[in-house]
Amino acid sequence: MSDVVVHELRGAWGLPSISPFCLKLQTWLRIAGIPYSTVVDATPFGAPKGKLPFIEHEGQRIGDSGFAIDYLSERLGRDPDAGLDRTSRGTAVALRRMVEENLYWTLVYDRWMVEENWCSFRDIVLGGVPAVVRPAIAPIARRGVRRQLKGHGIGIHSAEEIHDIGRRDVGALADVLGDDLFFFGDTPTSFDAVAYGFLANILEVPIVSPVKDEGLRRSNLPAFLTRMRDRLWS
Numbered sequence: 001m002s003d004v005v006v007h008e009l010r011g012a013w014g015l016p017s018i019s020p021f022c023l024k025l026q027t028w029l030r031i032a033g034i035p036y037s038t039v040v041d042a043t044p045f046g047a048p049k050g051k052l053p054f055i056e057h058e059g060q061r062i063g064d065s066g067f068a069i070d071y072l073s074e075r076l077g078r079d080p081d082a083g084l085d086r087t088s089r090g091t092a093v094a095l096r097r098m099v100e101e102n103l104y105w106t107l108v109y110d111r112w113m114v115e116e117n118w119c120s121f122r123d124i125v126l127g128g129v130p131a132v133v134r135p136a137i138a139p140i141a142r143r144g145v146r147r148q149l150k151g152h153g154i155g156i157h158s159a160e161e162i163h164d165i166g167r168r169d170v171g172a173l174a175d176v177l178g179d180d181l182f183f184f185g186d187t188p189t190s191f192d193a194v195a196y197g198f199l200a201n202i203l204e205v206p207i208v209s210p211v212k213d214e215g216l217r218r219s220n221l222p223a224f225l226t227r228m229r230d231r232l233w234s
């Protein structure tokens with residue numbers, strides 16, 4: 001098997017990456033049993049789609065965690081979801097969209113827009129940029145993220161409304177997981193990689209948020225994170 005290289009945003013707070021999409025992709029590779037190495041990129045500007053993660057494999061560069069997973073799954077013949085029935089596959093797609101296209105933006109809001117969090121987060125997210133230029137770049141990057149939040153739609157809401165949206169998504173994940181070990185049974189599937197990448201980046205980071213509080217209140221979610229870490233990251 002030729003080498004898979006994952007380009008990602010740096011780790012912090014005890015997590016391998018501060019990007020939920022990068023952590024998701026690495027977790028999926030571990031579930032699928034595919035060896036890989038990582039390269040930390042200071043910014044996403046050099047990525048094929050301008051976002052991290054992307055992978056390099058056999059001379060190809062593939063942007064987007066989902067497309068990278070589809071490519072590797074087909075190219076290397078690994079499918080952690082092979083045992084799922086039709087309903088579970090459909091549910092997994094719907095849950096993934098909820099987490100990646102909705103819950104994700106509440107995380108972005110908390111990190112970039114909540115003053116208390118931004119004060120510490122800016123030095124982490126811009127940690128790969130030379131310290132002398134950081135004060136000039138930080139407000140420009142923040143303006144860009146504010147535009148993204150508005151463009152997505154979540155950025156037009158009040159803080160209270162955004163947190164309410166995030167709390168409901170986290171609550172839905174806790175309800176779906178229930179007393180099960182993983183989201184679709186006794187062994188991790190692709191959606192567990194999504195859930196781990198995002199929930200670890202919400203519940204296990206020093207970012208203040210009612211969404212995090214809700215996740216910690218639902219005790220099956222912290223237990224799920226511990227289970228995933230013990231199984232895949234120890």
Ligand SMILES: N[C@@H](CCC(=O)N[C@@H](CS)C(=O)NCC(=O)O)C(=O)O
Pocket residue numbers: 009018019020021022044050051052053063064065066
């Ligand atoms: N759909 C993409 C989303 C990746 C993504 O949003 N990555 C963020 C970091 S968590 C990024 O690079 N953002 C830079 C930007 O939007 O300028 C995937 O699944 O990989």
